[in-house]
Amino acid sequence: MGLYTTNLAADKKPEIATGTAFVYHPDYQKHVLEEGHPESPARLQAILKRLKEGGLEKELLQVKTSGKPMDYIKKVHGKEHLAIIQSYPNEAICQLAVQGGCTGIDQVMSGKVRNAFCAVRPPGHHAVDGLHTKQAQAFGFCFYSNVAIAARYAQLKYKLKKILIIDWDYHHGNSTEWAFYTDPSVLFFSTHDLRAFPGTGSADKKGAGAGLGFNINAPLPPGATDKDILTAFEKKLLPAAEKFKPDLILISAGFDSRKDDLLGNFKITDDGFIALTKMVMELAKKHCKSRLVSILEGGYNVQGLALATEAHLKTMLKEK
Ligand SMILES: [Zn+2]
Numbered sequence: 001m002g003l004y005t006t007n008l009a010a011d012k013k014p015e016i017a018t019g020t021a022f023v024y025h026p027d028y029q030k031h032v033l034e035e036g037h038p039e040s041p042a043r044l045q046a047i048l049k050r051l052k053e054g055g056l057e058k059e060l061l062q063v064k065t066s067g068k069p070m071d072y073i074k075k076v077h078g079k080e081h082l083a084i085i086q087s088y089p090n091e092a093i094c095q096l097a098v099q100g101g102c103t104g105i106d107q108v109m110s111g112k113v114r115n116a117f118c119a120v121r122p123p124g125h126h127a128v129d130g131l132h133t134k135q136a137q138a139f140g141f142c143f144y145s146n147v148a149i150a151a152r153y154a155q156l157k158y159k160l161k162k163i164l165i166i167d168w169d170y171h172h173g174n175s176t177e178w179a180f181y182t183d184p185s186v187l188f189f190s191t192h193d194l195r196a197f198p199g200t201g202s203a204d205k206k207g208a209g210a211g212l213g214f215n216i217n218a219p220l221p222p223g224a225t226d227k228d229i230l231t232a233f234e235k236k237l238l239p240a241a242e243k244f245k246p247d248l249i250l251i252s253a254g255f256d257s258r259k260d261d262l263l264g265n266f267k268i269t270d271d272g273f274i275a276l277t278k279m280v281m282e283l284a285k286k287h288c289k290s291r292l293v294s295i296l297e298g299g300y301n302v303q304g305l306a307l308a309t310e311a312h313l314k315t316m317l318k319e320k
Helices: 002-011 026-030 042-053 079-086 091-109 146-158 174-180 226-244 270-287 302-318
Strands: 020-024 061-064 115-118 163-167 186-192 215-219 248-253 292-296
Touching (some): 020 042, 020 302, 026 091, 061 091, 091 146, 091 248, 091 292, 115 302, 146 248, 146 292, 163 174, 163 226, 174 186, 186 226, 215 226, 248 270, 270 302, 292 302
Parallel strands (some): 020 061, 163 186, 163 248, 186 215, 248 292
């Protein structure tokens, strides 16, 4: 009888993992663009401090970024872009940022955790080939397209067919759009301020060729609120995601769309980010065994960034 009970218990082992990985590497703090630049090491320092003080640090699975992403970087960026970025003294840290997303995917795909947040720098969603200067001037503070490369990594290493990328950064994820514009295997959804840098992201850009319909831009008005962004998610993301049925969801988690950011004018609150996180988790639960990897993009009011990240992570960890 005891044996029977044991076997029954084993059969009932839940298919969905629990827990949240926090992927990080101390070298992310060694990347400095210039003195006083908003995309600074203080951003990650503020996140780490908040997670420690709020007690969440202990509840997350702390994972150090590891591995080599170059084979996958080459799937997104061409030789010319690589040559320019490789002339940059901090190129190794840019690779490490890419690898952060891949490490998060490894954690989720191995079943060690239900989802992962990757606290990486530099960000990636503006890194488009042809837009960097010969001096490796960061385009929108970005060097390699972290989230796009992570999507390719998931497809190639884990044979996942369909990846949904959700970008709630204040700025349009032009690099992600560029990487997958003709590709129906990646559904890209972005909310942003059309009037802000880089000026792309109009709603009529819907993809091309086989990728037509798989690029969804949902520009929001200046001063956009929780209601504005939640409505865009409900009306434009949810129906498309239901049809697409992703095998994995990635978030380009930019928190410069939060209220009081230095570079943005949206008014998204931490409760707004909690609601967005729940909505995305619901999609992941329904379609892809809750597999969700969130990768940091912008967020330049360091206190605000820390609070929004904490709210996002708490939801990822505790929401059923
Ligand atoms: Zn941004």
